[in-house]
Amino acid sequence: MAKTETVGPAKGVELLINPGQVKVGRTPHEVIYRDGKLILKHYFPQKKELGSTPLLMVYALVNRPYILDLLPGRSAVENFLKGGTDVYLIDWGIPDDGDRYRTLEDYICGSIHDCVQQVKEATGSEQVSLFGYCQGGTFSAMYAALFPDQVKNLILWATPIDFEVEGLLNLWAKKEYFDVDKLVDTYGNIPASILNGAFAMLRPIYNLVDKYVQFSWGLTENNMTDEKIELFMAMEKWISDGIAQPGEVFREFVKACYQENLLVQNRMKLGKRLIDLKKIRCPVLNVISAGDHIIPPDSSRPFNKLISSKDQRLLIFPSGGHVGMTVGSQARTALWPKVVDWLVERS
């Protein structure tokens, strides 16, 4: 079936019943490093001439990282590969009870640092470029501040930095309403159902009703292409594929960031290391979406004023939300080419 052909309700219902048949994360890759559940993926280059600095992509500990390589044509990984960048991605794996005591320091100064060393060894490069998405962006910013000599370029993608700004998650996580200690002490790792429930509640009518109604209307009116259905189902698969968040990391992140807002004050510590964002001097691209309902744009915006980088840019994508800015149609043509060019010029 041609990609642009419309499909009827039968195909849509078939996919709705079994979303698992949508294949995600298809860009060819190899695993070059394993540490427990973590795997470091290397994507096979698509150009003969590669930039001299490899790119390491760091995703959040919420849901799975294949959102960065969702489908052909809807893939952040593919965009960078087509630009001639050597791309690596950290897949944190699915945490279990053995991970409940892992800390932010373990993840950032341990796992991310180890992956950076592996990428450097594999490529012979002195430094890496970092791309961090959402909480992965916050981790990347922390890493760049703690190990500035390791990072050539930093791209932050929908990244929360200032947690005092107006936003539903920022409000609900306040100390007076949310007892994070009790949650972590009771559950250990925070179940995906709790995290997904909180995210769904940010836009309940859209998440629980409207998107399915719009999808059904699209099917009955016969204006859904194969490509549109595949994207919808891939998104459904990703949303329902939530994973637990390691308990101690969650406790530390909520307390230090959401409740104390220490990162923007340069008062946050990982173990004995103090995170001073002013130590970031590398070129920085901070990309935010005006329609992001999970990470308010004002939460990401202040980052550029907190660092010492002279070569820095704040790129605001006017349409699309937290995920749309990564896989949406408009992002594909209006946002990604700018991001890829920015990196290519500096690699």
Add this chain to the structure above:
Amino acid sequence: MEQKWAENFDIGLYKKFYDVWVRSTSEMLNEIMRSPQFAAAMGKSLQGSLDFKKRLDESIESSLKGFRLPTSSDVTGLSSRIRALEQQVRGFSKKLEELEAHFPSPTKGPVSRKQSVHQTKK
């Protein structure tokens, strides 16, 4: 009668009504959820469910202990010890690497990180 109803059926009208409902309900819910009262109620509801889960877990644990079966606390304790051991191993590995870099083995030569990377390929 049925035929007449089908002829007069206008899906556009229903869509308009639906759009108005979506917009107004979303705005109303958004306003409610942004209020401190809602945040406080949600916090209290979570506390209640956590209290219940805690009591349930304690009751299950005490039953399992009677049968000398491992409990969730046992697994948690083991996880904590494993993590401490992992950290020790990580520390030892780093120290060994530093030592190898300074004092290469005369027979085998230093183990490069490149080799270790290839060994992990699958």
